[in-house]
Amino acid sequence: MKQKDSQASGKKPSKYIAREPDAQGYIHYTDVEHETWQRLIERQLKMVPGRACDEYLRGLELLDLPRDRIPQLEEISSVLRRETGWEVARVPALIGFETFFGLLADRKFPVATFIRTPEEFDYLQEPDIFHEIFGHCAMLTNPAFANFTQKYGQLGLAASPKERAYLARLYWFTVEFGLLQTSDGLRIYGGGILSSPKETLYALGDEPDRYDFDVLDALRTPYRIDIVQPIYYVLNDLQQLQELTEIDLMSHVREAIDRGLFEPRFPPKNAA
Ligand SMILES: [Fe+2]
Numbered sequence: 001m002k003q004k005d006s007q008a009s010g011k012k013p014s015k016y017i018a019r020e021p022d023a024q025g026y027i028h029y030t031d032v033e034h035e036t037w038q039r040l041i042e043r044q045l046k047m048v049p050g051r052a053c054d055e056y057l058r059g060l061e062l063l064d065l066p067r068d069r070i071p072q073l074e075e076i077s078s079v080l081r082r083e084t085g086w087e088v089a090r091v092p093a094l095i096g097f098e099t100f101f102g103l104l105a106d107r108k109f110p111v112a113t114f115i116r117t118p119e120e121f122d123y124l125q126e127p128d129i130f131h132e133i134f135g136h137c138a139m140l141t142n143p144a145f146a147n148f149t150q151k152y153g154q155l156g157l158a159a160s161p162k163e164r165a166y167l168a169r170l171y172w173f174t175v176e177f178g179l180l181q182t183s184d185g186l187r188i189y190g191g192g193i194l195s196s197p198k199e200t201l202y203a204l205g206d207e208p209d210r211y212d213f214d215v216l217d218a219l220r221t222p223y224r225i226d227i228v229q230p231i232y233y234v235l236n237d238l239q240q241l242q243e244l245t246e247i248d249l250m251s252h253v254r255e256a257i258d259r260g261l262f263e264p265r266f267p268p269k270n271a272a
Contacts, residue, residue: 014093014126016114021090029070033115037070040121040130047200053180053187055145055238056194059083059138070115070129076137080109084146088137093126097156097164104153109140122198125226135191136175145189148241149175155249166219166253173218174241179203179210179234186210189238202228209265210234215244219256222264230265 019027029037045067048057062079065071077087089108091099103110111132116124127135139145152171156164176192186204193199202208211217213233221231235241 016093016112016116016126016128018090018092019113025074027070027072027090027113029115032118034069036115036118036121037130038068041065041067041134043197044134044195044200047197048188048194051188051200051204052194053182053189053238055142056138056187056189059141062141063133063138065133071133073111073113076111076133080137080140083141084143086140086146086149088132101153101156104149105157106153107146107150109136109149123196131191131195135195138194139175139189139191142238144238144240144242145175147245151245151249155253159250159253162257163250163253166256167249169221169223170215170218170244170249172223173213173221173231173233174235177203177223177229177232178213179232180238181234181236186234189235199228203232208232212236213240215249215252216256216259217262219253220259220262222261224264224266224269226269227266 019029021027048060052060062083063076064079066075073088073090080086080088084107086107086109088111089103090113091103091110093112093114095110095112100110109132111129112127114128115130116128140149152167152175156167159167172192174190176190178188178190179193180187180189188194188200188203190203193203208228208230210232211234213235218233221233223229
């Protein structure tokens, strides 16, 4: 799930249309779409061993995702319900913040039921079903990650637009682009990284800056959604996500607003 509110952000609407289920609740995709899933998952399954954290890899095992077809959402929900009480919810390609936060607060992870076209195989801005399921759903089997994601939804629902913009940075540097230090070395848990082969290599390589996770720093760090990240924040333990659900996170948001954003480490989006 990336930035979704096209109206609020002034972005052009998505060219993608989420698939509706038939009368039996089954969502049909074309052969080309199933083949796109197969190419994406087979490529990325080779990337994640030794790079994704153990909790993610265990989640993938539990999900046992099909290789040769796009899974139906109920297949994912049945595993998530059993593990952490989460499920996935079918949504249109773009949804507003209210809907997004409301679903998360209800332990429902929004998934737009479309997959990228072959022309956008390596990068698309909108989060498609491969990003949502392969990127995020394995981690939603982990209680700390699952609880934090719900907390983010609850806080987002009650937050002002400005507070939401700060909260979104915390989500970005954890759920989407978080790294984890383990006894075996640096690992990935963020779904924005794990659904991209390029960023899976880059995030663990020499180029980006990596800092120990600090909630105030994450809230204050600007990001761009259309580039690989110049900065990542590294947890020492996924339990830190659980701890974030137990503190007064909004007091940190207010402090972050008082102090303001850090200088961006990237050029403005429309720079020549
Ligand atoms: Fe995402």
